[in-house]
Amino acid sequence: MEDARLLQGQGRFVADLTLSRMLHVAFLRSPHAHARLVSVDTRPARTLPGVAACVTGDEIATHARPIRAESKMAGYHATEFPPLARGKVRFVGEAVVAVLAESRYVAEDALEAVDVRYAALPVVATPETAMAGDAPLVHEAAGSNVLLSRAFVRGDADAAMAGAAVVVGDRFRFHRHAGVTMENRACLADWNTGAGELTLWSSTQVPGLLREALAELLDLPAHRLRVVAPDVGGGFGVKSALYPEEVAVCALARLTGRPVKWVGDRREDLLTSTQAWDETIDAELAVDADGTIHALRARVVADVGAYSIHPWTASIEVVQVISFLPGPYRVPHYRGEAWGVATNKAPMGPYRGVGRPVSTFVTEALVDRAARRLGMDPVALRLRNLIRPDELPYRSPSGVVWDSGSFVESLERARDVVAYEHVRAAQRDPRRAGRYVGVGVACYVELTGVGSAIPASPGAAINTGTEGATVRVDPSGTVTASFGLACQGQGHETTLAQVVAAELGARLEDVRVVSGDTAAGPAGTGTYASRSAVIGGGAAILAARALREKALAIGAHLLEVSADDLTLADSRATVRGAPDRALSLREIARAAYAGAKRLPAGMEPGLEATRFYDPYFGTASNATHIAVVEVDPETCGVVVRRFVVVEDCGRIINPLIVEGQAIGGVAQGVGAALLEEIVYDGDGQLLTGSLMDYLVPTAAELPPVEVVHLERPSPTTLGGFKGVGEGGTIGAPAAVANAIADALKPLGIELSELPVTPDRLFRLLSRPRQAL
Amino acid sequence: MPDAVTVRLTVNGVAREGRCEPRKLFVDFLREDLGLTGTHVGCEHGVCGACTILIDGEAARSCIMLAVQADGAEILTIEGLAQNGKLHPLQEAFREHHGLQCGFCTPGMLMTALDLLRTNPSPTEAEIREGISAVLCRCTGYHGIIRAVEAAARAMR
Numbered sequence: 001m002e003d004a005r006l007l008q009g010q011g012r013f014v015a016d017l018t019l020s021r022m023l024h025v026a027f028l029r030s031p032h033a034h035a036r037l038v039s040v041d042t043r044p045a046r047t048l049p050g051v052a053a054c055v056t057g058d059e060i061a062t063h064a065r066p067i068r069a070e071s072k073m074a075g076y077h078a079t080e081f082p083p084l085a086r087g088k089v090r091f092v093g094e095a096v097v098a099v100l101a102e103s104r105y106v107a108e109d110a111l112e113a114v115d116v117r118y119a120a121l122p123v124v125a126t127p128e129t130a131m132a133g134d135a136p137l138v139h140e141a142a143g144s145n146v147l148l149s150r151a152f153v154r155g156d157a158d159a160a161m162a163g164a165a166v167v168v169g170d171r172f173r174f175h176r177h178a179g180v181t182m183e184n185r186a187c188l189a190d191w192n193t194g195a196g197e198l199t200l201w202s203s204t205q206v207p208g209l210l211r212e213a214l215a216e217l218l219d220l221p222a223h224r225l226r227v228v229a230p231d232v233g234g235g236f237g238v239k240s241a242l243y244p245e246e247v248a249v250c251a252l253a254r255l256t257g258r259p260v261k262w263v264g265d266r267r268e269d270l271l272t273s274t275q276a277w278d279e280t281i282d283a284e285l286a287v288d289a290d291g292t293i294h295a296l297r298a299r300v301v302a303d304v305g306a307y308s309i310h311p312w313t314a315s316i317e318v319v320q321v322i323s324f325l326p327g328p329y330r331v332p333h334y335r336g337e338a339w340g341v342a343t344n345k346a347p348m349g350p351y352r353g354v355g356r357p358v359s360t361f362v363t364e365a366l367v368d369r370a371a372r373r374l375g376m377d378p379v380a381l382r383l384r385n386l387i388r389p390d391e392l393p394y395r396s397p398s399g400v401v402w403d404s405g406s407f408v409e410s411l412e413r414a415r416d417v418v419a420y421e422h423v424r425a426a427q428r429d430p431r432r433a434g435r436y437v438g439v440g441v442a443c444y445v446e447l448t449g450v451g452s453a454i455p456a457s458p459g460a461a462i463n464t465g466t467e468g469a470t471v472r473v474d475p476s477g478t479v480t481a482s483f484g485l486a487c488q489g490q491g492h493e494t495t496l497a498q499v500v501a502a503e504l505g506a507r508l509e510d511v512r513v514v515s516g517d518t519a520a521g522p523a524g525t526g527t528y529a530s531r532s533a534v535i536g537g538g539a540a541i542l543a544a545r546a547l548r549e550k551a552l553a554i555g556a557h558l559l560e561v562s563a564d565d566l567t568l569a570d571s572r573a574t575v576r577g578a579p580d581r582a583l584s585l586r587e588i589a590r591a592a593y594a595g596a597k598r599l600p601a602g603m604e605p606g607l608e609a610t611r612f613y614d615p616y617f618g619t620a621s622n623a624t625h626i627a628v629v630e631v632d633p634e635t636c637g638v639v640v641r642r643f644v645v646v647e648d649c650g651r652i653i654n655p656l657i658v659e660g661q662a663i664g665g666v667a668q669g670v671g672a673a674l675l676e677e678i679v680y681d682g683d684g685q686l687l688t689g690s691l692m693d694y695l696v697p698t699a700a701e702l703p704p705v706e707v708v709h710l711e712r713p714s715p716t717t718l719g720g721f722k723g724v725g726e727g728g729t730i731g732a733p734a735a736v737a738n739a740i741a742d743a744l745k746p747l748g749i750e751l752s753e754l755p756v757t758p759d760r761l762f763r764l765l766s767r768p769r770q771a772l
Numbered sequence: 773m774p775d776a777v778t779v780r781l782t783v784n785g786v787a788r789e790g791r792c793e794p795r796k797l798f799v800d801f802l803r804e805d806l807g808l809t810g811t812h813v814g815c816e817h818g819v820c821g822a823c824t825i826l827i828d829g830e831a832a833r834s835c836i837m838l839a840v841q842a843d844g845a846e847i848l849t850i851e852g853l854a855q856n857g858k859l860h861p862l863q864e865a866f867r868e869h870h871g872l873q874c875g876f877c878t879p880g881m882l883m884t885a886l887d888l889l890r891t892n893p894s895p896t897e898a899e900i901r902e903g904i905s906a907v908l909c910r911c912t913g914y915h916g917i918i919r920a921v922e923a924a925a926r927a928m929r
Contacts, residue, residue, distance in 0.1 A: 006875025007863040009810015009850035013876065016809035105793070182814050182822060182876040182910050233812075233876025234910050266815040489874030489911045656870045660912055664873065667913030691819035691908070698905035699914035704897075728913075 001493040001513070002231075011231040014186035014203050019259040022188075023052050025252060026107035027245070027262070028097040028114050029271065030089035033125075033344035033684025034136070035118035037088055037096070045099060045113035050106035053256055054114060055098045057084035064251040065217045067242055069310040073459030075149055076315065077142035079342070081307040083248040088121065090138055090306035091344050092686055093271030098248055100260060123684045127280070127303045127341035138306055138342040147304060147314045148340040150458070152322055154397035155333035160295035161286045168369040169284030173753045174358045174733075176278035176303070176678035178688075179351050180696050181488075183233020184264040185273060187246050189253035198253065199226045202246055205235040206526030208484045209462065211518045213242045213310055218250055229516035229526075235488035236668070237350035238273050240528040241309040245272075270689050274349025275678055278303040279321060279358050285366035286333075291374055291381040295333035298325055298362065304340040305347040312350055312457040314340045319458045320355025323398040327363045328407040328445040328622060329385040334397035344684040350457070350528065352668060353729040356446055361754060364442045364734040368741060369750065378441055378738075379415055383408060386443065400447055402620040403716040406648045410710055411443055414624040414646040417708055423628055436631040437641075438743025442734035443624045448723025449534025450618035456529045464529070465614050468522030469539035471500055471547055472608040475593045477571060477586025479504065479511040481543070484524015485536045486516035490661070490725060492532060495653045499537050499719065503544035504551075505568030506585060522610050530621065530723025533653060535613055538718035542611035550607060554588050557600040619714040621722040623647035625666070625731035627703075629739040633765055636758040638674055638740055640703040645731070648710035650722035655709065658724050663705045665728015671697040672729070673736035677755050779843050783808065784852025792839050799823045801839035802849060810850040810879050814908070821907030824880035825849050831887035831906070850879035853886070861927040862886060862920070871920035873911035881907045885921050893929060897922070 005011055042054035066080040085096045097114050101107035122136045129135055130145035138145055161167055187202040198220060204210055207227040215222035232239065245262050252260045264272075283298035302318035322336030340348075367385075371378040386407040387394050394402045423439045426432065450456050452465030471481045481500045485492060497511040504511075514520050524536075548568055555573035556563040559581060566573050573588060575581040591598040592607040599605060628642040645662050652658050675695040679687040688694040713720025733754055740761075741751040749764050776791040783806060790805035797816075802808045802825070811834060814822035818836040825834050826848040853860045862882055865871065872878045881904060888895060888903035895903060900921045901914070909917065 002875070003867045003872060004859075006872055006878055007859065007866055007882070008854055009808070009879050011810075011875050013809075013812070015813065016803075105795070180910055182820060182874070182908060183812070184814070231875065234874045236910070263813075266817065266820075489872075491873065656916075660870045660873055660916055663913035663915045664911045665913075668910070690817055691815050692817070696908050696910065698908060699901040699918065700905040702901075702914055705913060705915060 001497060002491065013183055013231045013233055014188055014201050015263045017188055017201055019190055022259040022261055023100040023256060024104040024107050025098050025100050025249060025260050025262045026104060026111055027095040028099065028111045028116065030085065030092060030094045030096055032089055032118050032120055033092050033123045034121040035089050036121060037085060038117035038119050040097060041115040042097060044115065045110040048110050048113060050102040051099060051110045053100045055084065055252060055255065057082055057086035057096065060084050060248065060251050061086060063255055064247050067217065067244065067247060067310045069308045069313045070461040071313045071315065071459035072461060073148060073150065073315060076313065076459065077144065077147045079139050079142060079308045081244060083244045083251060091346055092684055093346060095244055095248065098252060100252060100256060124343045125682050125684055127301050127343060130341045130343050138344060145342045146339055147308055147342050149338065150315065150319050150322065151335065151337040152398040153335045157295045157297040157333040157335040160333035161284060161297065164286030164294045165289040166370055166373050167284055167286045168366055168373055170750065170752045172281040172283060172362045172365065174277045174279055174361060175755065177276040177351060177672055177676055178270055178678050178694055179236040179238035179273065179276065180694065181234030181236060181238055184266060184269045185239065185243065185245065186263040187249050188259060188261040189249040190259040191253040191257065193257055197224045198250055199228065200246065200250055201228045201230060203232045203239055204229045205240040205486055205488055205528050207486050207516055207518050208523065208525040209311055210242055210246060214247065214250060217247055226519045229486040232486065232488040236352045237354065237528060239488065241274055241312060241349050266691060267689050270694060271686055272346055274309060275305065275346050276317065276348065276351030277358055278348065279318060281358065281362050283362050283366060285370055287370045291370065291376050291384050293329055293331055293385045296326060296331050297335040298322065300338045302340050302348065303343050303345065305343060305345040307347040309347050309349050311460050311462045313460055314348060315459060316350050316457040317348055317355050321359045323400060324356045324359040325363055326397050327360060328387055328405065328443050330387055331397055345680055352665060353726045356444060356730040357669065357672065357733050360442055360444045360730050360734040361737055364738055365751065368738050379411065379420060382411055382441065382443055386411065401617050402445060403617060404712065404714055405445055405620045405622045406710050406712045407443060407445065407622055410622060410624040410646045410648055413708060414626045414644050417646065417706060418626045418628065418642065418644045436633060436743040438629050438739040438741065440627045440735045440737065440739025440742055441624065442731045442738060444730050445620050445622040446727060446730055447618050448530035448621045449615050449717055450529060450531060451614045451616035453617045464525055466612050467524045467535040467539050468610055468612040469536065469543040470522050470608065470610040471543040473547060473585060473589045475589050477510065477584060477589045479506050480514060481511060481540060482514040482521035483536050484521045485532045486526045488527065490527065490532060491654065491657045495533060495657055496536060496540055498653050499540045500544045503541050504548050507571045510571050530725040533721045534615055534619060534717050534723055537721050538613035538615060539611055541718050542613055543609045546609040546611060547607060551585065551588050553600060554591055555583050558583060558591055613718060615717050617716065619650065619717045619722045621649050621724060621727055623727050623731055625735040627735040627739040629736060629743060631740060631743045636761040636765065638756060640670060640736060643703045643705045645705060646708040646710060647727060648712050649724035650712065650714040651720035652709055652711050653721065658709060659707045661724045662707050662728045665726060666705050666732045667697055667702050669729040669732020670702060670736055672755060673733040674755055677757065777840055779839050781842050781845050781847055783847045784849060794838065794840050796839045797835060798837045798839045798842050799834035802834060808849050808851050812876055812879055821884060822877050822880040824883045824907060826883055826887065831884050850882060853882060862924040865920040865924035865927065869920040869923060870916040871912065877907055877909045881909060881917060889925055889928060894925060
C-alpha cells in the first residue's frame with residue numbers, strides 16, 4: 001500500500017518537510033572524547049548575516065532538562081544526558097553549541113566562528129581501563145564507571161562443569177557495530193506560541209515514548225505535545241531512543257518562536273547514533289560424552305559508551321546477552337553474569353536482535369566446538385539438546401517462558417534444504433584441496449511481542465506491553481485503522497490493513513492504516529522489539545471484531561433477519577443461502593451514523609471501536625540458519641555461497657513481507673559477520689566516520705538467501721502471530737562464523753572474534769599452529 | 773556571501789531555472805530550489821547512491837556535484853519516471869517483487885537500475901548485483917530488488 005508513493009518520490013521524510021519561517025540548526029560537536037569545557041564564546045557567530053541564534057548548554061538548560069533513563073534494576077546508575085553539553089564532554093561528537101540560521105549552509109559557516117576552549121581529560125577508552133581502581137570517571141555523579149551488573153543462575157554451573165566429560169570455552173569478542181539506517185536521523189519542531197502547543201516531526205520508531213518523555217523534559221502537558229513520525233528511512237533499533245537533538249530542537253523552537261529543523265549528516269550519524277554490541281564474553285560449555293549439554297557459564301562485559309539512553313538504559317544489550325545465552329537448548333545448570341561499563345564513546349543502544357546476535361554467536365560456537373571435541377556431527381549434537389515440542393512451554397534459566405516452538409523441526413528442515421550430507425561429502429572431496437569450504441549452523445529462539453509480564457528492556461521504567469487500535473468505518477463505508485505504532489519499512493500499511501480487512505470482512509482496498517502520529521491514533525509507544533504484528537495485530541483483531549459484530553447487528557436489523565444468518569465479507573453483508581439479500585458496508589455505515597431511527601433499540605450510533613491488547617508473556621519465534629562459505633587463504637576473503645533460513649513466525653500475514661524481513665535481517669547479519677565494525681582509537685577518536693570506512697554490504701557481497709516458512713501459529717497470541725523483524729540478524733552472524741570455523745577446521749583454527757575481516761583472517765592464518 | 777548565480781536546466785522534460793550560491797550542492801538545489809524532494813541525501817560523500825539521478829541520460833550522484841555543474845544539462849529524477857500517471861515498468865516490478873521497504877534508497881536504486889538496463893538490457897543476476905552495488909539498501913538484502921530488475925528487464929525488452 002505504501003509502495004506507490006515511495007516508488008514515485010512522493011514519500012514524506014522529515015528532511016522533505018518545510019515550514020514557513022523555519023530555521024536550520026547545525027550543532028558544534030566535540031572533537032574531544034573527554035574534556036572539560038573551559039569557555040564557550042558564541043558572540044562572533046551571533047553577528048554573522050543569516051544567523052538567528054547561538055545557544056550553549058547552559059542557555060538551553062533553562063528550557064529543557066537532561067535526559068535521564070531510570071531503571072528498577074538494583075545497582076544501576078542513571079546518567080544525565082543534556083541536550084547540549086554542560087561542564088564537560090564525554091564522547092567525540094557530543095553536541096556543545098547549537099547555531100540557528102536561515103539555511104544549513106549558513107549555520108555550518110557560523111560554527112567556525114564559535115570559540116570553545118576545552119581542557120582535555122584522561123580518556124576512558126576501554127571497559128578494562130574503565131574498571132580499574134584508579135580509572136577516571138565518565139560520570140562523577142555515578143561514582144563508578146560500572147553502570148550496571150546483573151546475573152542469572154539456575155542450578156550449580158561450577159559443580160556441573162567440574163564433573164563433565166568435555167568442557168569447551170574461550171574468550172569471545174563481538175566488536176562495535178552501527179545500524180546505518182539509510183535515512184540519517186532528522187527532526188523538526190514547531191512551537192505555536194498562541195496555542196502553547198508543540199509539534200515534533202522526527203525520524204523515530206517511538207513517537208509515543210518520545211511524547212511522554214518530552215512532556216516531562218520540557219515541562220509541557222502531554223496533550224499540548226504532538227509527535228509525528230512521517231515516512232522513516234529504516235530504524236533497526238537505532239531510532240528507538242530519545243536523542244539530545246530531539247530535545248534541543250523542541251527547546252530551540254520555544255526559545256526562538258520559529259520552527260527549527262535538524263537533518264543529521266552521515267558523519268553525525270556514525271558519531272552520535274546509538275551503537276551496538278561491543279562485548280567480551282568469557283564462556284564455557286560442559287557436555288557429557290554423548291553430547292548432552294550439562295552446563296553453561298558466561299561473564300559478559302559490555303562497553304556501553306558515554307551515556308545510558310532513554311528509555312532502554314545501558315542494560316538493554318548486555319542483559320539480553322545473558323538472558324538468551326542458553327538459546328533453544330535444555331541447559332540444566334547456568335550462570336550468566338553481565339557488566340555494563342561506561343567509556344568515552346557514543347552511547348550503546350538497541351540494534352536489531354539486541355543481545356541475541358551476540359549470545360547466539362557464542363553459544364552456537366561452543367556447541368560446534370563441543371561437537372568437534374567429541375567427533376560428533378554438529379547437527380546431531382544440536383538435535384540431542386534442542387527443546388522438544390512436548391517440553392513446551394519451557395521456562396529458560398533466565399526466566400523467559402518459551403510458549404511454543406519448532407526448534408527440532410526447523411533444524412531438520414534446514415539440514416534437508418541445504419542438502420547437508422551432500423555439502424559434507426563435497427568438503428571431503430580431494431579435488432577441493434586448497435579450497436576451504438565450510439558449512440555453519442545456527443539455531444535460535446527469540447521472545448517477540450513482549451507483553452506486560454516483563455518490560456522490553458530489563459528494568460526500564462516504562463510500559464511496553466500493550467498497543468491499541470482504533471478502527472473506524474466512516475459513513476461512506478471506507479475504513480481507517482489507526483495505531484500508536486510507527487513504521488520504518490515493515491509494510492504496516494499493508495499487513496495491518498490485511499488483518500483488519502480479514503477480521504472485519506472488508507475489502508482490502510477499503511482499509512487505510514494510519515500510524516506514527518500521536519494525535520491520530522490511540523495511546524501507544526511505537527515499533528521495536530518485533531512487536532507490531534503481534535501486539536498491534538492483536539489490537540487490530542479485537543477492534544475489527546467488535547465492529548464486525550456491530551455491523552452484523554445493524555445489518556440484521558435492517559434486513560430483518562438474525563445476525564447469525566448474516567455473513568460479512570468483501571465489505572458486504574449477505575444473508576446465508578440468499579445471496580440477493582445483502583447490504584453493503586456503506587449502507588450499514590450510513591445507518592450506523594443515522595442514529596436511533598435506523599438502529600436496533602438502545603444501540604449507540606457510530607461504527608468505530610478502540611481496543612487494546614496485551615499478550616502478557618509474549619511469544620517465541622525461532623529459526624535455523626545454515627551458511628555455506630568459501631574462504632580464500634590467499635586474499636583472506638570470505639564468500640557466502642548459500643544461505644538457508646527455515647523460520648517460524650507463526651501465522652503469516654504476508655509471505656513476501658516476511659521473506660523481506662528475514663532476508664534483510666540476514667543481510668545485516670552477514671555484514672556484521674564479515675564487514676561492519678565501528679573502530680575507535682585509544683584517544684576515543686572515531687576512525688570509521690564515513691561509509692568508506694564503515695562498510696555496509698552491497699548486493700555484490702551478499703548471497704542469494706533461500707527462505708522456508710514453517711508457519712506454526714502461536715498458541716498464546718491473538719491471530720497466532722509471532723514477531724519476525726529481528727530474527728535474520730540474530731542467526732546470520734553465528735551461521736557465517738561457524739561456517740568459517742568449519743572451513744578452517746583442517747588448519748586447527750578456531751574463531752572467537754567477529755567481524756571476520758580480511759585483516760583478522762590474515763592474522764589467524766599467519767598464527768603459528770598445529771594442524772589437527 | 774558570494775553572489776548568487778543562475779542555473780538553467782531541463783528537469784523531467786521541463787525547462788527550469790533557479791538562483792543559488794555557486795557552492796550549492798546539486799542535490800540541495802533539486803530539493804530546496806526546485807522542490808523535488810524525491811531525490812534523497814544519504815551520505816553526502818558519494819557512497820550510498822540514494823541521490824542518484826540521470827544527467828544527460830547517465831546515472832550520477834547529485835550529492836557530490838555542484839548545481840552550477842548541471843547548468844544546461846538534461847536531468848531525469850524519480851519524479852519524472854512515471855509517465856501520465858502510469859508507473860514505469862521498473863516501478864511496477866519493484867512493487868510486484870517487494871523491491872523496497874522503507875523507500876529511502878528507492879529513488880536512487882530505480883535511477884541506477886534504469887541506467888543499468890539502458891546499457892545492458894538483459895543482465896544476468898551477477899551483472900545486476902554488480903550494477904546495483906552502486907546503491908546501498910539496508911532493508912531488503914537486495915533480494916527483491918534483483919528479482920524486480922530481472923522482471924523489468926523482461927517487460928522492457
